Amino acid sequence: MNKIVAKQELATKIKLVEIYAPESVEEAKPGQFVILHIDEKGERFPLTIVDANISKGTISLVFNEVGKSTKQLGILEEGDDILNLAGPLGNPSEIENFGRVLCIGGGVMIAPLWFVASALRKAGNEIIGVIGARNKDLLIFEDEMKAISDEFYITTDDGSKGYTGLDFLNKILSQKNINRVVTMGSVVTMKAVSEMTKSYGIKTMVTLTPIMVDGTGMCGCCRVSVGGEIKYACIDGPEFDGHAVDWNLLVSRKRIYLPEERISSLLNERLGGINP
Amino acid sequence: MIQIGGTRIPMQEQKVQERIKNFYSVPLGYTEKEVVAEAQRCILCKDAPCEKFCPVNMKIRDMIRKVAERDFKQAFLIAKEDNAIPAIAGRVCPQENQCEGVCPLGIGFTGNGINIGKLEAFIADWAMENGIKEKFYVKERAEKVALIGSGPASISCAVDLRKFGYKVTIYEALHKAGGVLQYGIPAFRLPKDIVEYELSYLTEIGVEIKLNNVVGQNIKFQKLNQEYDAIFIGTGAGAPLFMGIEGEKLKGLYSANEFLIRTNLMKAYKFPEYDTPIVCGNKVGVIGAGNVTMDSARCAKRLGAKNVQILYRRTKKEAPARDEEIQHALEEGIILKELVNPTRILGNDMGWVNGIELIKMKLGKPDKSGRPRPIPIQGSEFIMEVDTVVEAIGTKPNRLFLTKTPELETTDWGTIKVDKNLMTNIKGVTAGGDAMRGNATVILALGDGRKAAKTVHKYILMKNST
Numbered sequence: 001m002n003k004i005v006a007k008q009e010l011a012t013k014i015k016l017v018e019i020y021a022p023e024s025v026e027e028a029k030p031g032q033f034v035i036l037h038i039d040e041k042g043e044r045f046p047l048t049i050v051d052a053n054i055s056k057g058t059i060s061l062v063f064n065e066v067g068k069s070t071k072q073l074g075i076l077e078e079g080d081d082i083l084n085l086a087g088p089l090g091n092p093s094e095i096e097n098f099g100r101v102l103c104i105g106g107g108v109m110i111a112p113l114w115f116v117a118s119a120l121r122k123a124g125n126e127i128i129g130v131i132g133a134r135n136k137d138l139l140i141f142e143d144e145m146k147a148i149s150d151e152f153y154i155t156t157d158d159g160s161k162g163y164t165g166l167d168f169l170n171k172i173l174s175q176k177n178i179n180r181v182v183t184m185g186s187v188v189t190m191k192a193v194s195e196m197t198k199s200y201g202i203k204t205m206v207t208l209t210p211i212m213v214d215g216t217g218m219c220g221c222c223r224v225s226v227g228g229e230i231k232y233a234c235i236d237g238p239e240f241d242g243h244a245v246d247w248n249l250l251v252s253r254k255r256i257y258l259p260e261e262r263i264s265s266l267l268n269e270r271l272g273g274i275n276p
Numbered sequence: 277m278i279q280i281g282g283t284r285i286p287m288q289e290q291k292v293q294e295r296i297k298n299f300y301s302v303p304l305g306y307t308e309k310e311v312v313a314e315a316q317r318c319i320l321c322k323d324a325p326c327e328k329f330c331p332v333n334m335k336i337r338d339m340i341r342k343v344a345e346r347d348f349k350q351a352f353l354i355a356k357e358d359n360a361i362p363a364i365a366g367r368v369c370p371q372e373n374q375c376e377g378v379c380p381l382g383i384g385f386t387g388n389g390i391n392i393g394k395l396e397a398f399i400a401d402w403a404m405e406n407g408i409k410e411k412f413y414v415k416e417r418a419e420k421v422a423l424i425g426s427g428p429a430s431i432s433c434a435v436d437l438r439k440f441g442y443k444v445t446i447y448e449a450l451h452k453a454g455g456v457l458q459y460g461i462p463a464f465r466l467p468k469d470i471v472e473y474e475l476s477y478l479t480e481i482g483v484e485i486k487l488n489n490v491v492g493q494n495i496k497f498q499k500l501n502q503e504y505d506a507i508f509i510g511t512g513a514g515a516p517l518f519m520g521i522e523g524e525k526l527k528g529l530y531s532a533n534e535f536l537i538r539t540n541l542m543k544a545y546k547f548p549e550y551d552t553p554i555v556c557g558n559k560v561g562v563i564g565a566g567n568v569t570m571d572s573a574r575c576a577k578r579l580g581a582k583n584v585q586i587l588y589r590r591t592k593k594e595a596p597a598r599d600e601e602i603q604h605a606l607e608e609g610i611i612l613k614e615l616v617n618p619t620r621i622l623g624n625d626m627g628w629v630n631g632i633e634l635i636k637m638k639l640g641k642p643d644k645s646g647r648p649r650p651i652p653i654q655g656s657e658f659i660m661e662v663d664t665v666v667e668a669i670g671t672k673p674n675r676l677f678l679t680k681t682p683e684l685e686t687t688d689w690g691t692i693k694v695d696k697n698l699m700t701n702i703k704g705v706t707a708g709g710d711a712m713r714g715n716a717t718v719i720l721a722l723g724d725g726r727k728a729a730k731t732v733h734k735y736i737l738m739k740n741s742t
Contacts, residue, residue: 023495041549042550043550043551044542083451084451084487085488089493213542214459216490216514216676217676218674219534220518230525253527
């Protein structure tokens, strides 16, 4: 059992939970994830780690209430327990002094990107931070990202704050002598960023979030294709070279259970968010 | 009337039409009357070949004798002396190749040996229902032993280490203990309440089980090695093998591991009551012919598939699965398609499996395994329509643990190297079960656990005396 010690709504349907996980916190590094299993009947699902507070014994997670499990997690309050939490799983993001790193976070993944970017900064990198969301109301971790960035940009799909779309990145990529790009966000965002950076020949790391079950290399559900080879996101990743990822396969495999996810979600709504 | 010899008392089973719609146990178990009659058939051989062929050398003859005398309690205690989990071994051991296979009553009469497995399961179930437990006095010792993984190897190792008096802690990666007993073997073959019961016994005798602990991830192996006086690695062979053919990225293609983990551990057969879904089509092809293949095929049937075909490159005779599992699968309407090997998986433009290309095979001269080598017949490829494919061609040890323990010597197969006492190249670190053997059986893992416990005990005594 792992207790939720703090909870915060960051934007509509985007929440942060701080969970007491003393057995996980010490090894938790930026870029890794945990698997949650909220109750006996729940599914195991991964969330990327957003922060680890060793003195408090807590790790923080940020999630978007999109499916049954995240909606259920969203209903839990401070003091409530999560039945099972395993992790950190996966490999940490590569943290070295690369020089100047462009860190691009999209949507809910801005939060774990901040954790990676903070570590990169500590390692001596100059950080150009970019955060983006559909609109200004969905931007999260703005102050946090700003605080660790030497230069900071905001973009929205609808232009309600900062730049519109990702085209402005071309200017940064061509003028700023970037040594590395790290991006976390939706598949659409990471794919678009990877395609842009490819022409500049800048190494670009992405974090893949395919469907997982055990998260320890047992089932092969999370297999992705990177550089023409099959990799397991759970134990080979989740961070991969964005220029080598087969994005279409990732999108396709993320959709395997769409009808079932819809059924779960609808049932959940009808039952008021309580597991039958 | 006591009848020595005679024919095996048939086991009552769930009717096929019923059982393919549920995940309850297929064998219904002997009644008291039946079990006694079956035990009374035993001729009590002086040399008891059944015991010699038991990987844990269970005192089978004495157990049978006690059942014949209706002394189920004693029978249970005898079984428990050498076998930590009789309720489980009785159900999943390949008895036909071990105890039952060498029973004189079965010679020339295949399948007529004493039904030792079902006897064993009966007495263990009886003990569970009547609250009978093995009691032993533990003289506590100060030393601590960590066991990695909570499958059959670790279970038996834990029991023996407790008997020696050690403080035992099991580290389990998943949210439920039991390893393959929990995630792999389906409930219709091994009901999960039995697994839970056997595991609760571990807790009762003072074994600490730490779930959600992935050694190498949230806790380093090196740290365990410092904190504990000895270690047993029973991490199993939990990583799936894929054939490496075209089309394996398609949706609707599962590793048997994923198919079984979703179905058993996550209870996808109860979706949407349980949240984890599984997509099982109407026409399912299951590749392989081992127990896991049978399990996957029978799960597919129970998930509602109309047409389930096992695709095997040799013939039924060479299939590594237990006779009982093959028999049950065939009874359930599953087709065993012999002498075919998949060459590629075909998909539609939405990325879903819609067919499998197979090549016909013929049998050649025996290969290293002693079985005839399957040889493809050139140009004999044909396409079979399927919407789900499950690859059940074996598993290998999980590299997650191994990559985080580079100091541990392994074989080319990725199994852990051990000496004859199951000690690895690291002092005080033992290994057994599938992590050391590759794909083997529950009973061999149980045997390894016992042996490793002895090695650990010896090692600690030696260390203390120097």
